[in-house]
Each structure stands twice: as C-alpha cells, then as structure tokens.
Amino acid sequence: MRDFSYLRAGSVEAARQAAALPGAMLLAGGTTLIDLAKCGVAEPDSLVDITHLKGLDKVEVSERGATIGALAKMGHVADHADIKSRFPAVSEALWQAASAQIRNMATIGGNLMQRTRCPYFRDPSNFPACNKREPGSGCSALGGVTRGHAVLGTSEACIAMYPGDLAAALVAFDAIVHLGERRVPVDDFFLVPGTTPEREHAIEPGEMITAIEIPHSAAARRSTYLKIRDRQSYEFAAASAAVGIEFEADGRTIRDLRVALGGVATKPWRARAVEEALKGKVLGPDAVRAASLLAVEGAVDHGANHYKIELAPRVVARAILKMGETA
Amino acid sequence: MTVHNIRVGESKRGDASDGGADAVGGRLSRVDGPAKITGAAKYAVEQQLDGLAYAVLVESTIASGKVRSIDTSVAEAAPGVLKVLTPDIIISLRTASDWFGTPPPDAPYCPLARDVTFSGQHVAAVVAETFEQAVAAAALVEVSYYETPAIVDLSDAKAGDGIPIDAMTKEWGDAQAAFASAPVRICAAYNTPREYQAPMEPHGLIAHWEGDKLTVWEPSQWLDGMARTYAEWFDVPFENVRLVSPYIGGGFGSKALALSHGAVAASAAKMLGRPVRLVMTRPQTFTGYGGRAATRQTVTIGADRQGKIQSIVHRGINETSIDGMWVEPLGSVTSIMYATPNFSSKQNVVRVNSVVPGAMRAPGENPSAFGIESAIDELAYEVGIDPLEIRLRNYAEQDPEAKKAWSTRQLREAFAAGAERFGWAKRTPEPRSMRDGNQLIGWGVAAGTYPVRRAYGEAIVRILADGSVEVESSSIDMGQGTYTILAQTAAETVGVPADNVVVKLGDSRFPRAGVAGGSRLAGVMTGAVYKAATSALDQLVGLAISDPRSPFHALQANTLVVANGRISSPRGDGPDLSIAELLSSVGRDHIEATGDTMPANSTAQDRYKNYTTIAMAVPHTEGDYSRHSWCAHFIEVRVDEDFGTVRVSRVVSALDSGRLYNPKLAESQWKGGIIMGIGQALLEEGIVDRRHGRIVNNNLADYLVPTNADIPDIEVISVGIPDLHSSVLGGKGVGELAIVGVAPAIANAVFHATGKRVRDLPITLEKLI
Numbered sequence A: 001m002r003d004f005s006y007l008r009a010g011s012v013e014a015a016r017q018a019a020a021l022p023g024a025m026l027l028a029g030g031t032t033l034i035d036l037a038k039c040g041v042a043e044p045d046s047l048v049d050i051t052h053l054k055g056l057d058k059v060e061v062s063e064r065g066a067t068i069g070a071l072a073k074m075g076h077v078a079d080h081a082d083i084k085s086r087f088p089a090v091s092e093a094l095w096q097a098a099s100a101q102i103r104n105m106a107t108i109g110g111n112l113m114q115r116t117r118c119p120y121f122r123d124p125s126n127f128p129a130c131n132k133r134e135p136g137s138g139c140s141a142l143g144g145v146t147r148g149h150a151v152l153g154t155s156e157a158c159i160a161m162y163p164g165d166l167a168a169a170l171v172a173f174d175a176i177v178h179l180g181e182r183r184v185p186v187d188d189f190f191l192v193p194g195t196t197p198e199r200e201h202a203i204e205p206g207e208m209i210t211a212i213e214i215p216h217s218a219a220a221r222r223s224t225y226l227k228i229r230d231r232q233s234y235e236f237a238a239a240s241a242a243v244g245i246e247f248e249a250d251g252r253t254i255r256d257l258r259v260a261l262g263g264v265a266t267k268p269w270r271a272r273a274v275e276e277a278l279k280g281k282v283l284g285p286d287a288v289r290a291a292s293l294l295a296v297e298g299a300v301d302h303g304a305n306h307y308k309i310e311l312a313p314r315v316v317a318r319a320i321l322k323m324g325e326t327a
Numbered sequence B: 001m002t003v004h005n006i007r008v009g010e011s012k013r014g015d016a017s018d019g020g021a022d023a024v025g026g027r028l029s030r031v032d033g034p035a036k037i038t039g040a041a042k043y044a045v046e047q048q049l050d051g052l053a054y055a056v057l058v059e060s061t062i063a064s065g066k067v068r069s070i071d072t073s074v075a076e077a078a079p080g081v082l083k084v085l086t087p088d089i090i091i092s093l094r095t096a097s098d099w100f101g102t103p104p105p106d107a108p109y110c111p112l113a114r115d116v117t118f119s120g121q122h123v124a125a126v127v128a129e130t131f132e133q134a135v136a137a138a139a140l141v142e143v144s145y146y147e148t149p150a151i152v153d154l155s156d157a158k159a160g161d162g163i164p165i166d167a168m169t170k171e172w173g174d175a176q177a178a179f180a181s182a183p184v185r186i187c188a189a190y191n192t193p194r195e196y197q198a199p200m201e202p203h204g205l206i207a208h209w210e211g212d213k214l215t216v217w218e219p220s221q222w223l224d225g226m227a228r229t230y231a232e233w234f235d236v237p238f239e240n241v242r243l244v245s246p247y248i249g250g251g252f253g254s255k256a257l258a259l260s261h262g263a264v265a266a267s268a269a270k271m272l273g274r275p276v277r278l279v280m281t282r283p284q285t286f287t288g289y290g291g292r293a294a295t296r297q298t299v300t301i302g303a304d305r306q307g308k309i310q311s312i313v314h315r316g317i318n319e320t321s322i323d324g325m326w327v328e329p330l331g332s333v334t335s336i337m338y339a340t341p342n343f344s345s346k347q348n349v350v351r352v353n354s355v356v357p358g359a360m361r362a363p364g365e366n367p368s369a370f371g372i373e374s375a376i377d378e379l380a381y382e383v384g385i386d387p388l389e390i391r392l393r394n395y396a397e398q399d400p401e402a403k404k405a406w407s408t409r410q411l412r413e414a415f416a417a418g419a420e421r422f423g424w425a426k427r428t429p430e431p432r433s434m435r436d437g438n439q440l441i442g443w444g445v446a447a448g449t450y451p452v453r454r455a456y457g458e459a460i461v462r463i464l465a466d467g468s469v470e471v472e473s474s475s476i477d478m479g480q481g482t483y484t485i486l487a488q489t490a491a492e493t494v495g496v497p498a499d500n501v502v503v504k505l506g507d508s509r510f511p512r513a514g515v516a517g518g519s520r521l522a523g524v525m526t527g528a529v530y531k532a533a534t535s536a537l538d539q540l541v542g543l544a545i546s547d548p549r550s551p552f553h554a555l556q557a558n559t560l561v562v563a564n565g566r567i568s569s570p571r572g573d574g575p576d577l578s579i580a581e582l583l584s585s586v587g588r589d590h591i592e593a594t595g596d597t598m599p600a601n602s603t604a605q606d607r608y609k610n611y612t613t614i615a616m617a618v619p620h621t622e623g624d625y626s627r628h629s630w631c632a633h634f635i636e637v638r639v640d641e642d643f644g645t646v647r648v649s650r651v652v653s654a655l656d657s658g659r660l661y662n663p664k665l666a667e668s669q670w671k672g673g674i675i676m677g678i679g680q681a682l683l684e685e686g687i688v689d690r691r692h693g694r695i696v697n698n699n700l701a702d703y704l705v706p707t708n709a710d711i712p713d714i715e716v717i718s719v720g721i722p723d724l725h726s727s728v729l730g731g732k733g734v735g736e737l738a739i740v741g742v743a744p745a746i747a748n749a750v751f752h753a754t755g756k757r758v759r760d761l762p763i764t765l766e767k768l769i
C-alpha cells in the first residue's frame, strides 16, 4: 500500500514549510487531488491539509476590489451578493462549473490549480508517455483522441487544455494571485507549456495561494461568462468567453473591453487582439463578429478539436453582443 | 442471511393519489423506495462476512497479442497480499454453456487471458487483506506482452465485411427490382457508436465457499441463469450454488450473465478458503463486459409519389469481439414497422478487438429504429408529405413479416394522442422555418416498438397466521418495480391490503424465475403470483367452507368473499371474520400455494431449462398473433446554430404497453427510457484511441450521460389496452420500449430545425456548427 503522511496545518507558515518538502502537496477540497491520486497521477508522500486554516475563506469587496480567500468555496463565492453585482462574470463562471456537490467542496485556490482533463494524462498505466507527467516521455495525445485538447498556446511537447472556468474570468479582469506576500498577475501565474509542460504555474515550492484580488472596473461590473458545452451541466467548456464592456457616455462607443477564452487554450487566454480591435468603435454585429475572429489568431488544431477554432469566435461575439444589448 | 423484507405500508402515501393503489393497475409508490433512500437497503456487495478478502483486477494494456510473462514477485511481497492470480496460477474451471444452454465444448475455461483480444481484458488479479492493499499491489504486477496489430473498430481497414448471419436474413417479394423501378428512391447510411449501460452500481460480487457449496452475493438480472453458469464452471450441482441479489443499482442488460470477473472472484475464494469481494472500478466497467455494439446500417426505400412504400432494402453490420459472438438484430424494427410488399434485410457481424458487446436496453430494436425511423423521415421530405402522415399512409395493419394479426397495436392511437398533446398540427413543414431568437426550433416524430418476450416463472404465496401474505420468488427488482407490482397482484388476488403483503425476491433458494431482460419479467411474474395467490385463496375459502371447525361451515355456501383481509359470505348473512381468526378457528398456521406460468405437464428437466436458459422462451409470433409494444415520440429541439448545440425542450410520448400493472412505475420506466434515448441521441459515445484500440473516455466525467439540466418535462400518455394474448393479466413490455425511437425523433427534429441530416450518433456540436 502506498503510505503517505497527513498533516493538518495550523498556520499558513506551517503549511508552506511542510509543503516545501519533496513529495508534499497541499490538500484543499480534494476534488482534483484525490481524483488524481486514484488514477495514479498524483503520488504524494505527504498531504498538508489546509482546510482548517482560519481566515482564508473570506470574500471581501472593498473600494479597491474583491479579495477572495484561497479557501473560499466555489459555491459560496458564486452566490456572494457583491461578487454577483460587481463581477457577474466571476459568479457565472463558478455557477457553471462542475456540479453543486463539487462546488460545495472545492476551494478557489484549488480551482485555479486544477489539472488538465487530457485523458492520456489521467491514465498512466495505459499511456506512459506524457510530458506533463514525465518530462521527456513524449505526448500520447498527439495522433490520438484530441477532441478536448487546446488549439491555442500549444507546443510540440503538450497540447493539453486548461479546463477551469473561473480563471478565464480572472484573466479578463486583471486579477492578482496572492502567494502570501508575493503578488502575481493571474495572466503571468499560468504558464504555456512550451518545452516544460510539467510546469503550469509561477508558484515555487513552499508557496501557497492565499487569496485572489480582483480590481474593480466598469467592464467587470458589466460582464458575463458564456460557456458552451456538450451537456448543459457538470461539463467542461467546449469553448467559453468571459467578456466585460464599458461604453463611452454615448452608450454605443466601446471605451473598455475585456475578453478571455476558456476551454480552447493551454491556459486561461486573454484575447487582447479582439479588445484592441473594438476599443473606440461603435458596437455593432458585423464589427464584433469580424473582431472576434482575432480571438483564435495563430490557433492550431489537431483534427478532432478543429471545431474549437470555429466555435470560440462565435462564443466571443455572442457574449460581446449580449453585453451590448443590456446597454 | 435473509433477504431484506419490505413492508408495503412504509411507502404508501395514503393520499388521494394512491386511491385504489393496492390493486393491480393502482399507482402504488415503489415499496422499496424508502429503504433505498434511507440507505437501509443492503446491496449485494455490502454483505459483511468474517474473513473477507479483497480482489482487484489487473487488465491488459494492449488490444491484441499474447501475455509474454507476468512478474508477480513484487506484488506478492507487498503488505497484506494473500495471492496473485494469473492464467498459470488459478484453479481450472470448465467451460459453461451459453445462455441458450448449448452444451459447451469439453474444454477448460480460464477467466484470465493468455491471448489478449482487447484492451482492458483481465490478465491477473490480486487478493489482499484490505481493498487498499489490493489496489496498491495490483499496480505492482508487471505484465509484458507480445503485441500484434489490432482491428480497432468497424472503420479499420483490416475489419473487412464480416461474417454473414444467415439467421438474420429476412426477405419477401423482390425488393431490389421493386426499388429499381420505384419513382421515388432514398438511400442512406446510419451509424451508432459503442454505448454503455453505465449503471450507478458497478459490477461486483462476494463469493463464499462452504465445502462445495458456493454462495454469491452479486447484483443480478437473472439469479438462476447465473447460478447455472457458476455451477458449470466449478463443476458442482446447480443446487449447490446460491445467488443472492436483493437490490440492483441498475443493470440495463449488463447484469444478466455471470461474467469473467465473477469467475475470478469465486476462484480466488476457493483457492484461499475465504470469502472474496471483487468490485470493478468505473473504468473497468467499460471493458470488463460489453456495452451496445457499434452498428452501421444502410436503408434504401423505394416509394411512389404519394409516399407509399414499395420496397425496403436494409443492410446492417454490428461489431463483435475476436472470440465471442454478439448479434445486434438490426432488421428487427425495419421488418415490421411499415407495410411493404417487397423487403430484404441482411446482416453481417464484424470482429474487432473489443470485449464482446452485450445487451443494452432494447438491443436490436434501438439501433434498428434509428435507421428506419430516420429513413422514413427522409422519404417524407423527398415526397413532400408530413412525417406523421407518411407513417399513417404506410401503417402496417398486420405483421408484414410474420403475416399475422397484431395481438394489439395501438400505434395509430399513439400517433393521434401524441400529436394532439404536442400540437403537431401547428408545425410548419419546411426546415429552418421555426425560430426563436438565435435558436432554430425543430419538431420531430418517430415510432418505436419492442416485442413481447414471454418466459416462465414460479412463485410461492403464503397466507400466514396473522392474516398477512408472503410472496417468494427468485426474480429480481432492479428498480423497475417487481417488489411493488407483485405485492399489488397478491393483495388484489387474495383480498388483503397491500400493506399486509411482504414480497421476498432476489434469492435463488426461492421459487425460480427466468431472466429479467427483454421486458418480460412483469408479465411473467404477475402471472405466476396471480396463479399462486388464486390457489392459496381457493384453499382458504375451501377450508372456511368445508372444515367442520369453521364458523362458515354451517352456512353450506359454495363460495365466500375475501376482501380487505376479511372473509364473509357473498350476501353478508353470517359471520364476518378476519383471515387470522379463520385460520385460528380451523387450527392452521398458514396456507401455502405455488403457481407458475409453465405449460402443464412440464418435467423437472423442462423447468430447469426454462429458468436457467433462454432456449425455451416463447416466440412473440407464436400461434395466431404477433405481439409487440408500440410507441410514438414527439420531440422539440432547440438548436443554437452558431454553436451547434442541440437542447431537447419538449417531449410528448404516447405508448402502448397493454395494461399497466402500476401506471406510476410504468411512467417512470418510460421516462427513464426516453432520458436514456436523449443521451444516446446527443451525448453517448465510447471514443476509441485508434492506435491502442482502447476506450479513452472510460469514466462518468468523460462518457457523458444526461444530467437533469439536459432533460425537459416529459409527458407520457398510455394508450394501451389489455392484451391477453401477451400475458396472463394483459400487460406488454414496458422497460425497453420507450428508448426505441427517441434518437431518430431527435435527429428528425434536428433536421427540421436546421436542414442538416445527422446520420451518425451522437449529434454533437461539431456536426452542426
């Protein structure tokens, strides 16, 4: 039997020290970690349970923005009145993620850190080759079943899609990850695979997410998260878009626009080209559709996931137009 | 170890919705519901036995080849490990007969493979003191292989055309010639992928030997059939094997047979002299036994300009495994749904490196209907006739294949009732003509059918000293409601409240029953219980009249009335006693009667064969009639054309299952079938990695079944009438019927919405984008 030690951390500092040891992993809601341990992907020597740490589960919305503790539950944040009113895309992204049961267990910190759903990554006994799991072993997905794989941000080493919904909304609104004292913009927190797909986040051993901070913006206030998927619930995105918009005083000209994609890239994907193309323009269906195509500039498909290249711009366009309608 | 007993009364609501609920035809709630919801229901593998050991399977990671070697040394040295079983380290079993009872070759049987014919085949097993130890040690078993190229699926170039199955050929008239000369011709190919039963409760068992007697706690759709297989494998008398299966967490066809993992567990138990539990992991349930075979059909229809069919030519293939044979009868609906003077259907079976496919809700009829019910819709558009109207124009007044009268066929009534409720008349015929904002709306119709399969069962009915009634049968309840309807049958027949009936099922020591498959069990078992209860009642009344100690003796009546647990004379003159009072007055502590649905003069051998094989099932076209259930589905879809997403927004289905023994339960089963059909149409597909011949979405996060959010309100309407040619009490099949025709109704609705005809299931968004 694979033995591992279990430690209930008494303080953030203790957690960070324990987690710095080789083979140690933080345990929050466990909905990703326990699952991966069962499929033989995660093989921790020690689990550092952080769920009893005090004060990390708060959601606070102040003048500066929202601060969401790393241990806040997905369900709690989704339902938070100020998050709903000031950051609708964040609430909607969470509501549409996973299932009610998982949202009640899972934490915001764990949510950011969730791993890819690449089926080859998750089945080591049948597919030993996976660069993300075993650097240099190859990539079983290339040439295999790729319907759910990324079309943006891929590399020869790895085409795994980052499946989280929340992170797309965070990237759109310039959220900042708190690693204790260290602050990292969410967009920099997630890494593209490049030649090191095993390294997914700008987090060092012994660091821990303590909170997420989302600055206020008019665009965040007028935002939405549109998620398209094969089934209506309990399913990852085929393509999704977090969109926020701010108009000039005329109510038609776009002053600020935020667009980020989920379900199509190796990390939560900010579509700045779409934003730039539309800023200063009058919102209209043709312009929006044309600009939305920029969301998948440089996309590369692997056969079965080609539809994502068609789908993603349409999701972006629909979301932008929907935000325009509520003017 | 006795079966968990259920008191009917616990679940009776006692409000108006239960009015008359106790009798056959009443809406009694599921009597096993409270036990399941509260967790009191103990499932097979939840038995606690002293000395229980845990087995975990090791599966092949290649699809084709041979096991070169298995290194068990590390696993054996792991903590808690009791035994590692391999093809070389396992007791020798004998090959068992198949479910037809065909005498098997006199050859040994090994449930662990040396020759690998599919990925996920059992090659070894580890038994340990705890489950966790067994899981850990199973990962330490080192298997090496000689790998050979696999035939991964039907589209593999190496697969070839397959083996013709002559028994599937059906022909009349001259279909090819009639097609060639028909003024309107359509021809199209329809494909369905591998689909999986995905029951909530995974397969598993506890096997326990005491000397040469084996007890198996295992979810089972067929205790006596599985007991026979175990007995044959281990070469012990049938009577030495006891199967116990009080509750089943869903089967959908997959729990009818003893499977190789059962042989592994029972072998391990024998080798260790300890009870062994083996439960499959969810991924193992995708390869440890078969789901629905992938199928391909071409349907060609020749018709006149009024849409009257002149010829149907149908060709089908389904996949089977390298060394097993599964025939999914693809022409089964094709040949009976519509009247046609000329017909030809043939079927081949193609061997691929997969586990042998198996039965899944309406095997045969389900994919068959996807072909013909899509094709007739295509014909409707070709000739410009309403899809409902074309079905009526080609209505089969008798069975076109058997050329016999239908026992009952309320399909016309189903079309009428469904169309009325759905508002079909308001449909605009052109594709893409109905829209709501970004959503295209489509309305589709399709019919379904399932044959009335009949078999045999027996039951004991006891009237006990306290006036309660006890029913025993080795038949099972996998959620379809056997406990409930048998309580209603006994209650009505004897004349007691359903509260006073205890039904005991799921133990092969009880009177025997055939398979709970093919929607036959309710008809069979209500018949058996009705007969047993009738004869128990006769004995009771006989005693009351003729026993000199009975207060009714002096009345010199020739009959008495039993109602609500009391006995009285028909005219109400004379005594009025409870059953308990009567039994005590005549000095009896119980009355017992056995009833069965077997032909008179059946021998013990006949009975054994009837209950443990399907060889003697009665054909649905026996005698003068052809017997089937029927249904018509009317379905609305909303397609977001930008995204290709299809959402089912409305379902109205009208169904003819004959007389319903319990409408509430029948409606639930119909709805369950429709929900499964929505999954089949839009979501479900076993995705094969073609390089490895392996299903990669082998879990319930990646193999998508519908969630509540995918299911709209479903309205079901019963249009059946009692069909006494089909069963003793007039019911026809319920469980499988409703899934048949759902997928084509959805595909037809998608065509109406979008103008795109999707002939490959499931209809995923990339096919419409």
Ligand SMILES: Cc1cc2nc3c(=O)[nH]c(=O)nc-3n(C[C@H](O)[C@H](O)[C@H](O)COP(=O)(O)OP(=O)(O)OC[C@H]3O[C@@H](n4cnc5c(N)ncnc54)[C@H](O)[C@@H]3O)c2cc1C
Pocket: A025, A026, A027, A028, A029, A030, A031, A032, A033, A034, A035, A070, A074, A096, A097, A098, A099, A102, A105, A106, A107, A108, A109, A110, A111, A112, A113, A114, A163, A164, A165, A166, A207, A208, A209, A210, A234, A235, A236, A237, B701
């Ligand atoms: C079937 C299924 C469907 C799902 N569907 C969706 C979906 O549609 N959309 C979606 O967005 N998500 C989905 N999820 C993912 C789900 O949201 C994540 O599993 C969950 O958010 C993880 O949170 P947790 O607290 O359970 O993390 P854990 O499982 O406890 O931890 C996950 C990882 O994060 C690390 N970690 C945890 N907390 C911290 C911290 N504070 N600092 C640093 N590292 C940390 C752990 O060490 C571990 O590696 C789904 C999951 C499942 C199982």
Ligand code: SF4
Pocket: A116, A118, A119, A120, A121, A129, A130, A131, A132, A133, A138, A139, A140, A141, A142, A157, A158, A159, A160, A197
């Ligand atoms: S895509 Fe990435 S995660 Fe998937 S097998 Fe390849 S390397 Fe591993």
